[in-house]
Amino acid sequence: MISVGIDVSKEKSTICILKPYGEIVSRPFEVCHTERELSELASMLLCLNDDVRVVMEATGIYHLPILSYLKEKGLFVAVVNPFEMKEYRCQGLRRVKTDKQDAVTISNYGIDHWYRLKEYEAEESIYAELKLLGRQYRHYMRMRVESVLELTHLLDYTMPGIKTLLKGWNETNGKDKLGDFAEEYWHYDNITKKSEEQFIESYLKWAKEKGYHQSQDKAVKIYALAKEGIPTVSSDTPSTKMLVQEAVRVLREVDNTLMTILTQMQALAKSLPEYPVVRAMGGVGNVLAPKLIAEIGDVRRFHSGKALIAHAGIDAPPYQSGQFIGTERKISKRGSSSLRKIGYEVMRCLKTHKEPEDAAVYRFILKKEKEGKSKRAAKIAGLNKFLRIYYARVMEVYQK
Known part of the structure; x- marks a missing residue:
């Protein structure tokens, strides 16, 4: 097993190649995001006689050129959440921050999480x-x-x-x-x-x-x-x-x-099979429907409704220690802030109009308000239920 750690910058990347137990295959070196240098990198990785996995952090758009090129060459590429990589990087006592050290850290992450690495799957072009x-x-x-x-x-x-x-x-x-x-x-x-x-x-x-x-x-x-x-x-x-x-x-x-x-x-959203289902949901109109679909993307990439809720960052992770079990938990906010904003706007639109035909979420919000929840907390609870329903209905469309 060979882990290739890539620390991505705007126009170049720093590469480090390691085997288990810290065995160095190649010390950190730089590669520019050009056709020639990326071709040389891909050829070198393909010539390694072992199971090779490339690991990199998500960096907005900077990682896309090298990611798409290596995927086209048939290499296994895993894109890691930057927050997760930061938590891994902070495990050491010394906080060294250089491109070369970051490449080594990412490569070590690939070794330590080898069997948990998930291969990157490109979204459909329309999403x-x-x-x-x-x-x-x-x-x-x-x-x-x-x-x-x-x-x-x-x-x-x-x-x-x-x-x-x-x-x-x-x-x-x-x-x-x-x-x-x-x-x-x-x-x-x-x-x-x-x-x-x-x-x-x-x-x-x-x-x-x-x-x-x-x-x-x-x-x-x-x-x-x-x-x-x-x-x-x-x-x-x-x-x-x-x-x-x-x-x-x-x-x-x-x-x-x-x-x-x-x-x-x-126009793009209306060409998707799930659009009529999403548009028919309470609180979703002609403006919010494409925004919602754009932010969620292909719902089939989530293994469950809970995964979609976690993606939005409105899940409340459990907290238990000894005999204590936390019940008053706040949402994690470790997810897409844009999806939370759009979702909250859907809930606000839902509450400011009369009860829709699809009233399950509307009534759930009213129920939470009667239980003493603040209006904001009730809307977040309603958004949680809304995303579960969204996942179930859209998945049903694709399973037919």
Whole structure:
């Protein structure tokens, strides 16, 4: 048995090859992620007359080139969770941290856990694409939060309090009423220079053009707020209009990107056999269904519903010592934080609407709340049940 430990960096990797009992086959050496050098590495490993297993840490995307290349050459490759490797690395008394030492540590891990190593299995291309789209969606959503904060900051100068009267972005249709309104009026002076009747007429015309509800009461409230508000930047300042409208433009560009990505995710998700089943579950709509499928991926890679729950990090590991058995256990949070966020959003949507036809999770949350659980704890318990049901129903689709 030969363990090949690979410490992966951005454009190169450090390799160490060991046999049991610390026998060194090859001391740590570097390999660049190029066709020629990876080909030489694969040829060398294939020439070793023994059972060879390659071990590496998951490193975001940096490990993918060498991983995919070695898999194509038919080598056994195991990808280890970085937290698990960190726990293994911390067993020693001396905390040496170099690329060469990390490669030795990973190689030793392969020897010590030889029979527990699980060969990496690539996801189907559609799940991999959904996962990539999901990551980019979250990236642009963070950009959107920053853009909204910047626009809100500017509106606090020109239209203080306006955000309380107008809704923001609608993820379903991509419309942003606050942004559209700020682009049109951008300063309270543009409202107060009109009479109330003139502004109401102007607002209703604007709402009709943009496809919003034409509410006269809303126009009256906005006009009253504009009369009472105290802008701290004059509308006569040349840069005021430019700054507000540029902030709206940036926000709109991000919104368009988000809608483009979401549309692509929906198209891919609808091509999967489990989509109708997932979409029919309580709390899951056209927006959350592709996000949920993208984050969970191929459910067949989990051996049970409990494994999916552990992947989400909402399992509560048992704690027992002597005669003491812990009952008030917190969730581990050792799993996908993105899946927990999406799952919690599903539970929130489930609770804010009337009881759905598929009401098992909804009633379970109500039951937990009646037992005295906090609303947040009840939703997490509901998510636990939701993922069990998700696993069972999707597996049933693939077993038919």
